[in-house]
Amino acid sequence: MFRHERRPCSYFGHGKESRHQVPERFRLMHDHLHQHHRSQFLRHYRYFRYFRPVALVFNLLILYLLFSWGGFKGIGIFFAALIIMKEVLQFFFLVRLEKRIFKPMESIRQGLDEVARGNYSVKAAYDKPNDLSFLIASFNEMTEKLSESEKMQAEYEENRKALIANISHDLKTPLTAIHGYIETLLEVPAASGENRDKYLKIIYKNIIYVNRLIDDLVLFSKLDMQKLEFHYEAVSIRPFMNDLMEEYRFDCEEKNIGFHYRVELDEDVWLNVDGKRVHQAFRNIISNAVQHGPETGLSIEVRLCRQGDFVCIDIKDNGPGIPEDKLPFIFDRFYRIETERPKSFAGTGLGLAIARELLESQGGKLTVSSIINEGACFSIMLPILRDSGGEASETYPDY
Structure with a gap:
């Protein structure tokens, strides 16, 4: 009795493999299978291309034999017409099949080869809609998402x-x-x-x-990581801002900082927010103004108004302003305009990044505009709560 022993291919290796040899083994196996499938496809494609001239020669031979029969001229002409018609139809059918099936498949195959090599920016081209256009569109969408994922991964790293x-x-x-x-x-x-x-x-x-x-x-x-808990509640913006501004007015007076607050709301509105997190965002923005403002003569102005379906809160200071080329990066974590940390206030470089994340997580926005030597203006946009009616009660968050 003989026992069949399967011998592993050379790319599987022998004995125990180290952790670094395993990826190489799978890469070799992938290359082997890839070459096998590619040769299979090319062989079928080659058979298809060679089939037309062989079939044409075979049909011409049949025509010659039919016409060589002296007593069957009429039958020969009839069969000749059928064969010629069949050849014409077959020719157009095969041309259409090659254009609409084989060439798109070859384009997809070449694209898959590029993806296997790590090139995710490849696109499978097609001039006009065909039977495989939906597959090509899906392939292009896949490569686009892979490319975006690769860019995000590189950016994350x-x-x-x-x-x-x-x-x-x-x-x-x-x-x-x-x-x-x-x-x-x-x-x-x-x-x-x-x-x-x-x-x-x-x-x-x-x-x-x-x-x-x-x-x-x-x-x-x-x-x-989106793991911070938010405790949303209906907040009446006027009393909420009045309490908040009273606290900052007192703090600014102790530091000899001018503080002005004005309301430009025709009527009170309600917000569905986490008051504690909104207060935290305010504190980071105002602390940033104090950190970068002048040691004497600093003034902070807060304006409350409405813009469509949003409440807008502008926080403006009279500091040195932010250079225009640095505005796009002002909300990046650990980004500082000065190369050295101010001695009077130890900023962590995360305050504005946290403020933006806190507000955007609640459906809000945080933008900034600035003029050099005239100060900067941070604008907070928070969505207004609709149909709150009389069910909601005024809430004063515990900071």
Whole structure:
């Protein structure tokens, strides 16, 4: 009794394979199968191309034999007419078949070859609608989505590297300062009380900054993964904004910052928002204005109005403004206009990115316009709640 032993092909290899050899094995197997299917297709296509001249020669031979029969001229002419008609019809049929079936299939096959090589920008061309046009359209749509997915993956990888680099830099700077001042205090235990207090204050500020950066990173990661919970409720915009602006007016007065708030609403409207998250977005925008504004003479103006189905809240400052070439990047994470962090306010570089994500997650928008030396204006657009009627009650979110 003989036992049949299957010997693996050369591309499967022998024995145990390392983790790096497995992809190479499958690549070789794919290339082998690809060459096999390609040769099969080309063989059928070649048979189809050679069939026409062979059939034509065969039919001419039949015609010759029919006409060579002396007593059957009429029958020969009749069969000759049938064969000629059949040849003409067959010729047009085969030409149509080649144009509408085989050539589109060859175009798709070549496109699949390019996709297998990693070229997702390839398109299968077709001049006019044919029997396989829907398949070609689906193939082109597939390659377009694959190309977009590849670009998104590359962009995601680039953002991931930039994020890691920015986090490393932003954490290293304050931690280095903390380490240096603590080391100084340990080496000079008899330092004067004034210097000790100064060092401790610097350490404390850097710890506060690190905590704020970590909090912003956690919040932004939840927003990015769409795992941040929103507690929506019907909010009356007038009392909501009045309470919010009263809080900022008090804070600005303590810092000698001018603060002005005006309402240009004909009637009160309702919003379906998470008041806590909206307040968080406001805080980030105003903190950004304070961070980049002048040390003296800073003024912030807030205007509440309505634009169609949206409530518009403009937050304008009289700071140095944002250069036009930097406006498209102002909402990018860790983007800073200055190369160095302002000494008076430790910004994390995530405030505006978080503000935009918080508002867009609630169906809102955040845009910015600016004029150099005249300040910047951030515009918040929030959708108005329709048909709220008298069922909704005024809500004052707990910040």
